[in-house]
Structures are given as structure tokens and as C-alpha cells.
Amino acid sequence: MSTGSVFDPHGEMRGRDVSKVARGEQAPRPAHEPDSVSKGPPPPELPFKVEEMRSAPADRRFPNANQTRHCYTRYIEYHRCMQKKGGGEAADCEKFAKYYRALCPSDWIVKWNEQRERGIFPGPL
DSSP, X not given: OOTTSOOOTTHHHHHHHHHXXXXXXXXXXXXXXXXXXXXXXXXXXXXXXXXOOOOOOOOTTOOXXXXXXXXHHHHHHHHHHHHHHTTTTGGGGHHHHHHHHHHSOHXXXXXXXXXXXXXXXXXXX
């Protein structure tokens, strides 16, 4: 046995069992009947509503796999929309919020929110 190989203690037994079945010395294992295998427990009910997450749709302005600028732009679009629409029609801006939340790492969002609150966000809002 070489040091690089993994030893399977059941490997030899499987080989002998298959050989016995082939020679007719041992009966093959019976197949499971449909629905004879127990199903697992039902999934637990979650104490919160799970929102369907989708990624932002493709945007021709951002053709590359690196989505950093796409994330940043969607964040800015959301906050511009919120300023323009005000609090009453914020539902129109929610698509931008979903987009930037899907694209941006949460650490960035927290950092940018803190920067906006302090008035030092490095972007055109």
C-alpha cells in the first residue's frame, strides 16, 4: 500500500460480495420498494418571512464580471431616488434597494451608510 492512497477497509468485502453474487453463491440485495425508505423530518418553520432574493438584472453599462462599480452605482441610484421622491413614494425606489443589496457586500453598505450620516460619503448623492 502506497502512502498516497486512501485505504478503504470495505473495498475487499465489496469485491468478494460482488463475486459471490456473480457466481450465484450469494443472493443480491433486494431493491427498496417505492416509499419504503423513511423520509426525513419536515423542515422547521421559520420565525420570520423569507424574502425571495434575486440578483440585479444585467446592465450594459457593466459588462465585466467585476461588479464593484455596478454595486456603487445602484447604491447611489437608490439614494438619489429616495431624495427625489421623498418618503411618500419610496416604493418606486425599492427596486434599486434590492439591486444594491444583492450586489454589494454588507460591510460596504454599513460603511457607506455611516459615511452618509456623517456627511462624508465620497459620491454624488
